[in-house]
Amino acid sequence: MIRIILVAATVILFLIFSIPVLIFEWLTGKKDRHLRDMQSIAVVRGVFRILLFFAGVKVTVKGKENIPADRAVLYVGNHRSYFDILVGYVTVPGLMGFVAKKEMEKIPLLSTWMKFVNCLFLDRKNLKEGLKTILTGIEQVKSGVSVWIFPEGTRNKNENPLDLLPFKEGSLKIAEKSGCPVVPVAMTGTAEVFEQHLPFIRPSHVTIEFGKPFYPKELEPELRKFPGAYAENQIKTMLVRQLGLNEDQTESHKQIKGR
Secondary structure, three states, X not given: XXXXXXXXXXXXXXXXXXXXXXXXXXXXXXXXXXXXXXXHHHHHHHHHHHHHHHHOEEEEXXXXXXXXXXXXXXXXXXXXXXXXXXXXXXXXXXXXEEEEEHHHHHOOOHHHHHHHOOOEEEOOOOHHHHHHHHHHHHHHHHOOOEEEEOOOOOOOOOOOOOOOOOOOHHHHHHHHHHOOOEEEEEEEOOOOOOHHHOOOOOOEEEEEEEOOOEOHHHOOHHHHOOHHHHHHHHHHHHHHHHHXXXXXXXXXXXXXXXX
């Protein structure tokens, strides 16, 4: 119980006492947007590290050398927990923003911080507004700010981490239209922090692995039409490796799932 109290108190106190910081960052952004973004993400990363410490989360990072150092990318990952976002922000370099659901934009203070760290708000129910968000993401990547999207569309509550929800092919449009590389990301251990035993927070060892980047337009012709499926397969391969499953166990899981 003490962990959930520490985490919740930290979030609430940060949002309240950071109001002067938000004003400062807003004023900074009027003169220098890049400086505001750099300062804001440094603050948020610092708070997220504190939250992960209070939650007892240990993070192992693999494949960080696969992240291009000279340009923005589209991160594409599996999604099982709110803690995916915390782990994502503290492990990737440079400026980056997540694609979040539109409802998050209505939360006072939190939504302002999200905007300052380049989050995009996607309205899944409104196709026209959703397209605007994708276009904004394309411009964001072109300006040098990476984007992280969860192609499953929502948190996956399936018991087995390999049971991914269907990937939405449109989620990779940002990469297709901007020409940026896609970096597949696989995470295990985040759902064990909170979602698997609400409302308690328990320590967990989280592994995050960054796969080899790819350009949708450079895939083989038969794969080029479905880059989302290609990314999904890359992520599943990393998940299998993280979970320590062998080939026989993976095939058994596929057969059980197909029944």
